[in-house]
Amino acid sequence: MSKNDDNKIITELSEKEYEAGFVTDIETEVFPAGLNEDIIRQLSAKKNEPQFMLDFRLKAFRKWLTMTEPDWGHLEYEKPNFQAISYYAAPKSTAKYNSIDEVDPELIKTFEKLGIPLNEQKALSGVAVDVVMDSVSVHTTFKETLKEKGIIFCSISEAIQDYPELVEKYIASVVPAGDNFYSALNSAVFTDGSFAYIPKGVRCPMELSTYFRINQANTGQFERTLLIADEGSYVSYLEGCTAPQRDENQLHAAVVEIVALKDAEVKYSTVQNWYPGNKEGKGGVYNFVTKRGICKGDNSKISWTQVETGSAVTWKYPSTILKGDNSVGEFYSVAVTNNFQQADTGTKMIHIGKKTKSTIISKGISLGRSNNSYRGLVKIGPKAHDARNYSQCDSLLIGDTCGAHTFPYIESENPSAIVEHEATTSKVSEDQIFYCNQRGLDTESAVSLIINGFAKEVLNKLPMEFAVEAQKLLALTLEGSVG
Amino acid sequence: MSKTLIKIENLKANIDGKEILKGIDLEIKEGEVHAIMGPNGSGKSTLASVLAGREIYEVTGGKVEFNSKNLLDLSPEERSREGVFLAFQYPIEIPGVSITNFMKAAVEQHREHKGLEPLSPSAFLKMMKEKKELVEIGSKLANRAVNQGFSGGEKKKNEVFQMAMLEPKLAILDETDSGLDIDALRVVSNGVNKLKNKKNGFLVITHYQRLLDYIVPDVIHVLYNGKIVKTGGKELALELEEKGYDWIKE
Numbered sequence: 001m002s003k004n005d006d007n008k009i010i011t012e013l014s015e016k017e018y019e020a021g022f023v024t025d026i027e028t029e030v031f032p033a034g035l036n037e038d039i040i041r042q043l044s045a046k047k048n049e050p051q052f053m054l055d056f057r058l059k060a061f062r063k064w065l066t067m068t069e070p071d072w073g074h075l076e077y078e079k080p081n082f083q084a085i086s087y088y089a090a091p092k093s094t095a096k097y098n099s100i101d102e103v104d105p106e107l108i109k110t111f112e113k114l115g116i117p118l119n120e121q122k123a124l125s126g127v128a129v130d131v132v133m134d135s136v137s138v139h140t141t142f143k144e145t146l147k148e149k150g151i152i153f154c155s156i157s158e159a160i161q162d163y164p165e166l167v168e169k170y171i172a173s174v175v176p177a178g179d180n181f182y183s184a185l186n187s188a189v190f191t192d193g194s195f196a197y198i199p200k201g202v203r204c205p206m207e208l209s210t211y212f213r214i215n216q217a218n219t220g221q222f223e224r225t226l227l228i229a230d231e232g233s234y235v236s237y238l239e240g241c242t243a244p245q246r247d248e249n250q251l252h253a254a255v256v257e258i259v260a261l262k263d264a265e266v267k268y269s270t271v272q273n274w275y276p277g278n279k280e281g282k283g284g285v286y287n288f289v290t291k292r293g294i295c296k297g298d299n300s301k302i303s304w305t306q307v308e309t310g311s312a313v314t315w316k317y318p319s320t321i322l323k324g325d326n327s328v329g330e331f332y333s334v335a336v337t338n339n340f341q342q343a344d345t346g347t348k349m350i351h352i353g354k355k356t357k358s359t360i361i362s363k364g365i366s367l368g369r370s371n372n373s374y375r376g377l378v379k380i381g382p383k384a385h386d387a388r389n390y391s392q393c394d395s396l397l398i399g400d401t402c403g404a405h406t407f408p409y410i411e412s413e414n415p416s417a418i419v420e421h422e423a424t425t426s427k428v429s430e431d432q433i434f435y436c437n438q439r440g441l442d443t444e445s446a447v448s449l450i451i452n453g454f455a456k457e458v459l460n461k462l463p464m465e466f467a468v469e470a471q472k473l474l475a476l477t478l479e480g481s482v483g
Numbered sequence: 484m485s486k487t488l489i490k491i492e493n494l495k496a497n498i499d500g501k502e503i504l505k506g507i508d509l510e511i512k513e514g515e516v517h518a519i520m521g522p523n524g525s526g527k528s529t530l531a532s533v534l535a536g537r538e539i540y541e542v543t544g545g546k547v548e549f550n551s552k553n554l555l556d557l558s559p560e561e562r563s564r565e566g567v568f569l570a571f572q573y574p575i576e577i578p579g580v581s582i583t584n585f586m587k588a589a590v591e592q593h594r595e596h597k598g599l600e601p602l603s604p605s606a607f608l609k610m611m612k613e614k615k616e617l618v619e620i621g622s623k624l625a626n627r628a629v630n631q632g633f634s635g636g637e638k639k640k641n642e643v644f645q646m647a648m649l650e651p652k653l654a655i656l657d658e659t660d661s662g663l664d665i666d667a668l669r670v671v672s673n674g675v676n677k678l679k680n681k682k683n684g685f686l687v688i689t690h691y692q693r694l695l696d697y698i699v700p701d702v703i704h705v706l707y708n709g710k711i712v713k714t715g716g717k718e719l720a721l722e723l724e725e726k727g728y729d730w731i732k733e
Contacts, residue, residue, distance in 0.1 A: 435575040437559035438535050438568075439589040439645065440596070449588055453579030453628065 031088040037061065040188055043088055047157055047191075050164055060177035060187030067181045070315075073344035074373040074405055077313045080251050080286060087189045087222070142206065152197040153208050156224050159195035166197060170228055174257040174294045174321070182253040182288040182315075186222045190255065193223035198233040198264075207463055209238040225256040229264035231297065236267040236463055250275075252311075253288045262297025262324065267305070269462055270318075271470050274310035281340025281369075284312025291318035292348075295327030295356075303330040304347065305461045307470040312341060317375065319348035322356035322384075329358040332458040334470075336451075337370030337402070346376035346407075351384040351417070360391040363455045366402035373405040378419055380412040387417040395425040396454050398447065485513045488653055488684040489534075489554070494545035496533045503529045505709035506545065511653065516685040518695055520720065521706035522728040527688045528572060530706070531657040534686075535569040536562050550652060563589075564596035566652030570642040570659050577629040582641065583611065585629050586648050593649060614647040618674035636667030643674040654678070655686045660694035672697030692724040705731050 031039060040061055044054040069079055146153050152163060160167050177187035194210040210225065229235055239256075252274060260266050268291075277284025287310075293302040304318040320329030331347035349358035364372040378389045395404030406423050428450050436446030452459065452471060459467055488511045496504040503526045511517050521527050533540050534547065536559035547554040550565060557565065577585065590610075591601050602610065615622055620640045630638050639659055646654050656675070660668055675698050679685065687698055695703075695717065703720055705713040712731055713719065723730070 429575075431575045432577055434537060434559060435571065435577070436585075436589075438563055438571075439585070439649065440560050440563035440592045441588055442560050442592070445588055445592065449580055449585065450577060453577060453584075456579040 029089070030086050033086045034083045035061075035085070035087060035189065039087055043189065043191070046088065047160070049160055052164070052168055053160055056172070056177070057188050060184050061189075063178040064181065064184035064188055067178075067184055069181050073315050073375075074371060074407075075313055075315065075342045075344050077286065077342070082185070085251060088191055146204075146206075149202050149205065150199040151202060151204055152195065154195055156190075156193045156195045156226060159226070163195075163197070166228065167195070167226065170226060170257070170259055171224075172257075174259060174292050175255050175290050180290060183255050183290040186224060186253050186255045186290070190222045190224040193225045193254070195226050196235065196237065197228045198230060198235045200230045201232040202230075203233065204235040207236050207238055209240070211240045221250070221252045221254070223254045225254070227256075227258045227266060227268070229258075229260045229266045229300075231261045232263040233261075234265045237269070238463065239268070239270045240273070250285045251288070252285050254290070256289070256291040256318075258293030258302055260293065260295050260297065260300035260302050260327075263299045264297065265301040265303075266293065267303045267463075268293070268318070270304075270306040270308075271462075272306065272308045272310055272314075275312075276310045276339065276341050277312040279339050279368075281312070284341070285310065287311035287314045287316060289316045291316065292321070293319070293329075294321040295324050295329065295353075297327075298324040298353070299326045300324050301328040301330075303328075303332075303461070305332040305458065306334070306345075307458070307462070308333070308335040308343060308345060311343070314341075314343040314345055316345045317347055319350070320358065321350045321352065322358065322387075323352045324356075325353040326355045326357075327353055328356070331358075331360045331362070331376075332461045333362045334365070334455040334458045335363070335372055336365045337367070337372045339368040339370060341368075341370040343371070344373045344375055346374045348377040348379070349389060351378075351380045351387040351389070354383065354385045354387075356384055356387045358387075358389045360389070360393075361457055362391075362393045363458055364393070364395045364404050365398070365451055365454065366395070366404050367398045369401045371403045371405070373407060375407040375409075377409040377411070378421075380414050380417040380419065382413040384414050385416050387414065389417075389419045391419075391421045393421075393423045394454070395423075396451065397425065397427045485515075485681070487511075487548075488513050488515075488550070490548045491534075492546050492548075494530075494533070494547060495543045496529060497541045497543050498529070498539060502543070503540070503709055504533065507706075507709075507711060509704065509711065511684040511686060513684060514679075514681040515702065516679065516687060516698060516700045518687045518689060518698075518700035518703045518720070519706050520689060520692075520703060520723060522732075523690070525706045526709045527690075527706055528657055531569055531572075531655050531686075531688055534562075534655060535559060535567060560592070561596075563649070563651075564593050566650075568646050568649055568651030568654045570639070570646060570654065570656045572657040572659075572661060574630045574633075574638040574642055576631045576633075578631050580629050582625045582627065582629055582644075583608075586611065586625075586645065589645075590648060610648070614644060617677055618643050618647050619670050620644050635662040636664065636670075639663055639667065639671050640674070643671050643678075647674065647678055650678075651683065653684050653686065655688070657688050658690060659687075660689055660691065668694065668697060692720040695720045707731055 037058060040057050044057055143153060172187065175183050177184055196208055198204050227237060258266050258268060274285035274287055295302055302320045306318065308314055318331060322329050329349050333345065335343045335345055337343050346362060347360055360376055362374045364374055366372040374393045376391060378391065380387045391408060393406050397404055404425055408421050410419050412419060428447060432450055433443055433446050437443065459470055462470055491507055491509040494504055494507040507530060519527055529540060533542060542555055552565065554562060587607055594601060611625060615625065624637065624641065630641060633641065659671060663671065687700060700717055703715055703717060704711045
């Protein structure tokens with residue numbers, strides 16, 4: 001394969017269409033753009049929130065006003081104008097549906113188009129879905145089935161109404177409102193998201209899943225997810241995201257908090273496919289997300305798996321605080337960037353308890369003119385005797401106009417800890433492509449095969465239903481790559 | 484009279500402006516095994532690469548007719564699907580891709596080209612098993628990533644296994660014997676001999692006569708300085724072994 005063909009592949013890759021890029025025409029109620037205390041009061045009133053939530057929001061807002069946007073990421077973008085965004089958009093007719101028959105048919109169609117059937121008969125068995133469109137949760141499937149086991153799975157707005165004591169106890173207990181600029185903003189203005197509580201000793205019988213969709217122009221999506229796994233429980237949670245194609249950048253600033261009590265295990269998987277912008281780098285979603293879990297009790301475990309293919313700019317570090325003795329944190333990530341996409345992503349593993357263990361496997365794939373950075377912190381506290389960490393960061397480059405960067409930070413205050421870090425960078429070589437060609441594979445299949453092989457360790461960690469979607473997404477990202 | 488499989492006429496090729504092949508004429512009929520011998524740098528591997536469609540080589544003249552098609556017009560993957568197989572001198576590693584998945588993708592594209600339905604997973608695995616037995620490779624090999632961490636011998640056995648899976652009309656073996664111990668050489672040669680039939684043909688490129696004790700050629704060509712300078716029967720190999728390549732350079 002000649003240099004020319006290499007370039008041709010890259011060019012053709014850029015011409016791939018974003019399949020989820022359609023807009024749903026649906027009546028929407030939108031707040032005027034801008035952010036002030038009045039807007040927050042209106043928002044809280046709209047959602048009929050108890051006083052503690054309003055106080056929480058206002059406190060976060062006042063904190064936010066004193067903070068500045070972080071700029072240490074390996075990212076270049078125009079800072080969003082926070083006064084130009086509307087902080088509330090909701091499909092108009094949603095009082096809250098009692099059954100699927102009441103849901104706007106346009107909405108049902110939208111989600112069927114995205115492969116997320118809302119109808120339980122048609123739904124994937126074994127997956128309960130909460131669907132969030134713009135600012136509100138529109139539907140949760142299999143709620144009743146879960147209730148029988150004592151599992152609460154609903155939108156966070158509902159949880160604030162129905163289980164205020166649980167929300168008040170745990171919200172911001174992992175990510176304090178003032179943790180960072182975006183978490184403060186989120187705490188002030190979050191509109192909806194998912195809430196799950198798994199009671200003591202219960203193994204959640206199905207995957208819990210939230211599907212996020214930004215539809216309305218000029219709105220930000222600020223969702224808040226709170227998962228609590230009580231002692232000895234287990235849950236696997238999936239998150240999917242898409243947005244229509246738009247010229248302007250849309251802001252997505254979510255906060256996800258996970259609490260795992262003694263002997264509990266939480267598996268959190270994300271397939272993120274926000275609109276990445278067009279091939280000139282115009283438009284796309286800014287994805288500034290704070291995700292953090294705490295292994296609060298002994299022998300608890302939190303495992304993050306993410307496949308990141310979308311967004312114009314990604315700033316995201318799903319992290320785990322290993323507080324309980326023998327607790328385990330895992331982070332498995334595949335991040336693909338193409339065209340002008342930029343990703344600065346990684347994790348933080350904070351070892352506090354004894355014999356805590358963490359594993360980090362990060363696979364970055366860069367194409368086009370994109371930049372893909374891994375940034376990770378492994379911190380071993382003074383009491384974390386015999387803590388162990390293993391990190392592996394591999395980067396794969398396709399073409400010669402993209403970049404891969406690795407920023408590992410290690411801070412150890414305990415001499416008995418063992419921390420290992422490995423990093424590799426490789427290119428898809430002409431030899432590999434020719435070898436595949438010679439066996440009858442076209443170049444597109446060859447590249448897709450090589451990428452799937454590269455990311456296999458991580459893809460294997462995804463629940464089955466998601467693994468297939470993720471593989472398709474990786475193949476789609478490369479569509480049109482025939483050299 | 485058996486049919487012509489491939490007919491190469493006055494084939495010339497350059498790399499970086501330097502002429503390597505200076506007019507090759509070669510015809511292989513169905514059921515025949517041809518060997519190409521020659522000193523280092525004579526153009527043996529270049530010929531193999533040019534026939535497989537490697538684009539770093541520029542074809543500057545001549546023509547190649549394969550299966551009544553102009554081979555030089557086809558992309559590397561089309562040549563493969565039409566039935567040209569190259570066993571690489573240095574097989575390439577593809578980390579994380581199991582041989583099973585790799586072969587599944589390849590067999591599917593070959594079948595699609597022939598207008599056949601994809602094989603069911605069970606039919607595919609059955610085929611894998613049969614071919615593994617045929618070429619006597621360990622069944623564990625197929626679960627490993629393509630050539631990753633393979634020994635020299637394992638890599639070559641894997642090439643022969645892939646050849647068995649794809650059932651080519653013309654198999655080109657590029658110095659398949661290099662780096663093999665005697666046991667691996669025997670396994671590889673047995674595989675090739677089992678795959679040989681009246682309809683396919685082999686082009687065996689080798690530096691040494693040793694391989695030709697196991698894979699007995701019908702015709703031997705000696706390549707020197709980009710041209711075939713001598714053609715003969717299998718006894719030619721012995722003569723070369725005895726006299727060395729200096730003899731043909733005269």
